[in-house]
Amino acid sequence: MSPPAAPIEGLHAHARSVQPRTVALRRALHRRPELGLDLPGTRDAVVAALADLPVQVHLGRSVSSVVAVLEGERPGPTILLRGDMDALPMPEDTGLPFASEVAGTMHACGHDTHVAMLASAAHVLAARRHELAGRVVFMFQPGEEGYHGARYMIEEGLLDHDGPAGRPDAAYALHISATLPPGEVHVRPGPLMAAADTIRVTVNGRGGHASAPHDALDPVPAAAAMVGALQTAVTRRIDTHQPVVLTIAHITAGTTVNVIPETAQLEGTLRCLSEVARAAMHEEVRRVCHHTAMAHGCTAEVEIENGYPVTVNDPGAASRVDALAGTVLGRKRVATMPTPIMGAEDFSYVLAQVPGALAFLGGCPRGVDPAVAAPNHSNRVVFDEEAMAAGVAVYAGLALAGL
Structure with a gap:
């Protein structure tokens, strides 16, 4: 399909300009990972990161979730962007200077990068409110690693017509992968995860x-x-x-x-x-x-x-992610996944109710062959932080492009 008609010129450069903020938040979260549905430190860090933005913030009642709503300057669709926040119960052996300081707990699936990218996307979009039609719902979600955090947020009314921003018209999420080339976006229509x-x-x-x-x-x-x-x-x-x-x-x-x-x-x-x-x-x-x-x-x-349902990307939404990422990052940095993967994702609960798509963002460290890189959920996994700018740009671009 043709690239979306949206004011996204210079978006990747804008995302790179907030990279110091993105990296600082990511490393702070990486040092102090939290598990499950109760993430008070992570929640407070997200609220602090959004404090200087013109957003309405709603805190979860039953879980440590954060929902922030940014209103555009003219009518348009409601776009939901998700970033999950919880870590894994495992040791870290990366040797990074900002490695986990919590014994037996590690951000080994990259959720710290998701939070940081989504918060920085909020900053980029706030600076471009004059270009934004409709509103953006930033969904900071706990408990993705087997705790059904998205389901709790839905039960609290996230997707309801009388919810924090009304019912979303579309929903998108990015998931970083240490075994994909850095800064690339990979997506496919239909069943994506099991x-x-x-x-x-x-x-x-x-x-x-x-x-x-x-x-x-x-x-x-x-x-x-x-x-x-x-x-x-x-x-x-x-x-x-x-x-x-x-x-x-x-x-x-x-x-x-x-x-x-x-x-x-x-x-x-x-x-x-x-x-x-x-x-x-x-x-x-x-x-x-x-x-x-x-x-x-x-x-x-x-x-x-019963665990998470099948994660199914809406074909139209997946096509929009492909086109938007190609426009923002360049066509050579976008790929169609040939097959689904058998991992599971609780963004499936959102996609079961709202048309949307989840895409993978390459985060393999520079100079490392993705085929031999330590994968997500490894005690030695390392993510390329430069790739986060691509994620920020894609998140922001999807909101600016609307449906």
């Missing part, structure tokens, strides 16, 4: 002495058989054109070498790119586990905890 559910199975047998398994009902062979049977179910019961990943990542049983335990536990993750495959796999997991247990004389208790 639904992610958690599987927990308890196999119930009858304990006994390890020397006399015939006098017991050993749950361990039943649990082991389930692992293989579940993989077979994926390849033999699901259409090969419906991508599914099922991984049993945690198996526990027993206490010592000469005791057959009474129970064995399996835990894993199920990733699907369609609700049809997701529903089919829920049924298959229950059927396979119950009948495999029965074949071994045991019983099985199966729990499937």
Whole structure:
């Protein structure tokens, strides 16, 4: 499609001019990462970063969210821009001078860069209010790493007609990636990221002495058989054109070498790119586990905890991201992703209600081959800070371009 008709001349240069602010906020957040839904320090840092802007700030009631609304100088659409704020429960081994000062907690998924880019985009847009039609909703969200933070914000009325800025007309988010070339934007229409559910199975047998398994009902062979049977179910019961990943990542049983335990536990993750495959796999997991247990004389208790839905980009919105990024950054720095990825994102909750798109921003360190760079969620992941200027420019450009 043709580039959007929007006043975005010099936008990347404008974003680079606020780079010191972007880097300072990013490093402050990186030093003091917080987990989950309660992020008081991060929330306060965001509020402070927006303090000198003409925005209306709304704080979450049940979670540490921040919603800021910037009104343009003429009527137009309402555009929502999201930046997630929470870190991961893991150590940091990057050796960076601004490494985490909180033991066992690290911004290993780049959410600190998302917050900093979104706050700086607010500064850029405030300086260009005369060019802005409609309004921008800046969504600073806690609890993306498995805590359903976006869902809490939606339940508090973020997307309602009588919400902080009325119902958004479009919603966009960027997610930095340490394994994409720095400053590039990658996007695709349709399913982008998977639904992610958690599987927990308890196999119930009858304990006994390890020397006399015939006098017991050993749950361990039943649990082991389930692992293989579940993989077979994926390849033999699901259409090969419906991508599914099922991984049993945690198996526990027993206490010592000469005791057959009474129970064995399996835990894993199920990733699907369609609700049809997701529903089919829920049924298959229950059927396979119950009948495999029965074949071994045991019983099985199966729990499937629903995680995030499939993240689906609206085709028109994805096309607008592509065109806007190409205009702001140059066509050579924009790419269409050939396939979805099987990670999950709770921006999916927003995209289920508002047409929009999530895109990936390359953040591989300069001089490092993206193929061998430490990836997101690694204790050694490092993001290129220069790439944040590209993210600021794209965020601001999407707001200025409107729908």
